[in-house]
Structures are given as C-alpha cells and as structure tokens.
Amino acid sequence: MSRRLTGFTPSGNLHLGNYVGAMRPIITEQASSDTVVFISDLHALTLEHDPSEVRRRTLEFATLLLAAGADPDACLFLIQSHVPEHTELHYLLECTTGYGEAQRMIQFKEKSRRQQQVRTSLLTYPILMAADILLYDTDEVPVGADQRQHVELARDLACRFNTRYGHTFTVPQAANPPVAARIMDLAAPGEKMGKSTSSPAGALRLLDEPDVLRRKVIRAVTDTGSEVVYDPQRKPGTSNLLAILASCTSVEPDRLAQLFDRYGELKEAVADAVVATLTPVRERYIELARDPEYVRAVLRAGAKRAREQASEKVRQAKAAIGLLPS
Numbered sequence: 001m002s003r004r005l006t007g008f009t010p011s012g013n014l015h016l017g018n019y020v021g022a023m024r025p026i027i028t029e030q031a032s033s034d035t036v037v038f039i040s041d042l043h044a045l046t047l048e049h050d051p052s053e054v055r056r057r058t059l060e061f062a063t064l065l066l067a068a069g070a071d072p073d074a075c076l077f078l079i080q081s082h083v084p085e086h087t088e089l090h091y092l093l094e095c096t097t098g099y100g101e102a103q104r105m106i107q108f109k110e111k112s113r114r115q116q117q118v119r120t121s122l123l124t125y126p127i128l129m130a131a132d133i134l135l136y137d138t139d140e141v142p143v144g145a146d147q148r149q150h151v152e153l154a155r156d157l158a159c160r161f162n163t164r165y166g167h168t169f170t171v172p173q174a175a176n177p178p179v180a181a182r183i184m185d186l187a188a189p190g191e192k193m194g195k196s197t198s199s200p201a202g203a204l205r206l207l208d209e210p211d212v213l214r215r216k217v218i219r220a221v222t223d224t225g226s227e228v229v230y231d232p233q234r235k236p237g238t239s240n241l242l243a244i245l246a247s248c249t250s251v252e253p254d255r256l257a258q259l260f261d262r263y264g265e266l267k268e269a270v271a272d273a274v275v276a277t278l279t280p281v282r283e284r285y286i287e288l289a290r291d292p293e294y295v296r297a298v299l300r301a302g303a304k305r306a307r308e309q310a311s312e313k314v315r316q317a318k319a320a321i322g323l324l325p326s
C-alpha cells in the first residue's frame, strides 16, 4: 500500500484553499492508503508568534481535521512536536543540504522580504518539512501548488542521502489536485488565498458562518466585461470562482462556465456550493470542540504510534550517515 502524508501549520485561519488543496485529498483516500496527517506546530515558530495563539490554533486545527473526516483509526494523526524524531532527522538532513539550495526556496524569499527580523528557522524549515516527509517513507504528498517546491527539495535530499550513504529513504512525490491547487484570494485574485495573508473578505474560512461565506462570495472581485469564461490569465476573478465551484462539484471549470450568462448567477451558484461543502465541517467542529480532552487523547495516542515507526527510521539514518550506535 502506498503511503501518503501531509501537514498543516497552525497559524491564521484554515480556509477553503487548504480544504480542497490538501485536507480533502488526504482524507478521501485514508481508507485505501497508508495515511499520515499532522499539525506542523514547529513550522508556526518560524515567524513572529504568540505562544498562547500557537497552542490554541494547534488544538483548533486538529479538531477541524477530525471534523473534516480525518479518522484516527484509519490514519496516523499527530502533532509534529510530540514526535521528537522530526527534529532529530531535520539535523541529519541539514547536513545533506547546501546553503544556496535552502536560500533558493520561493517561500523563504517571499516571507523573508516581509520580515524585519528573519529567523534562521525560516531558512531551514523546508528541510524540517523534508524530515516530516522522509521520516515515514512517504510515497505521495498531497499539497497545494505553493508547497510543490518544498516537496521537490525533499525528493532531492532523499536521492542525495541514498546515493551517498546507502538506501535509507523512499523518494516522495507531490500530488496536486487538478483545479484546486491554488485557490485565489476573493478580494485580490492575483494573490493566493492565505491563512494569514488574506484579508477577512478574501478568504472563505472553514469556521465562517454560512451567511458570512455567502456575503464574501457575492462581493468577490470579478473582471471587466460580463462574459463568464474560464481563462485564469485574462479573467482571474471569474476563473477563481469557477475553480472554486469546480472543486466543490467535481465538474470541469470550462463546462461550468457554459452554464452561466452573468456574474451574478455564477456567484449565487458558488455561494450555494461553498456553503454546502463547508457547513457540515463547521457543525461537526462545534460538536467536537466541546470535548477538547477527547482530541488531546487522540493526539497522544497518534504520537505514541508514530514514534514506534519514526524511531526506527532515525536509527537507520544515523547509522548510514556515520554515527556510532549507543
């Protein structure tokens, strides 16, 4: 059975892009593949952060993943910092990565440009991400387009380590969903919908109430002209609405475009589809959030099971790279 893994960093607010880009793709196949889903809390420390906020979001994200259907009996479900092998392997992989290679990461360039004080961990976090992936012998990593380059780095590091020190890691590949790999901001369709970077009007948050979701879609920026066509270059706002509708209905955006004569009709259909997709997740979240102790117990059990596998992989990597066994 092939292994699939993906992670979510507890900063900002989870939104429709996260849901259709990575949450739903990993969850729908959890019964037919060997699945690992985790909250990458260590990644939330790479930018200026509030400790109590990271703690709160970590529990919120875990609860939302369960609400979206992650089944702890069918997958390994855990918090990254509860499995110290992630950071142990991170160091061994840092010793396999060139400084220039880390500096070339687009997300590092973009995020460091926006910061006055750049943390070293912002430079090295793609290597931690590689450790997350390689620790579990992952074959496939369902992610949005923005994480593709990081999965490529994990591939390169796995190949390099295997060539230099003997076969140790499975070489992973990214899996991007067909139309939902880059859902754009509703208010600024030139930018991706972001957990922290989008304004409240630009992101369809998983915990938004139905009338809030509806209002955001109705107010979404569209393009000049009134024709409904799928053409992301020429009509970014309209095409984003079509991509959102496509991701909620599994119908191709080109075909959907033919069904509408005006932006208003398209927006009504998108609002209905988004509300129908996200409302069950929000309702289940409200139920689960009443029992945080249940969620914490699930996470503790997940970390315990994960450590059994992860410690063996770290042992192999340490032996291969030349460390004397204790």
Ligand code: TYM
Pocket: 005, 006, 007, 008, 009, 010, 017, 018, 019, 020, 021, 022, 040, 043, 128, 129, 132, 133, 141, 142, 143, 144, 145, 146, 147, 180, 181, 182, 183, 184, 192, 193, 194, 195
């Ligand atoms: P994060 O938390 O920023 O995003 C979680 C997932 O959502 C995808 N995504 C999107 N997909 C479509 N449209 C969008 N607008 C959009 N915005 C975000 C992301 O591509 C991602 O798949 N570093 C990662 C978390 C991580 C990870 C890993 C992922 C840590 N270790 C190992 C995979 C494997 C991150 O911060 O994702």
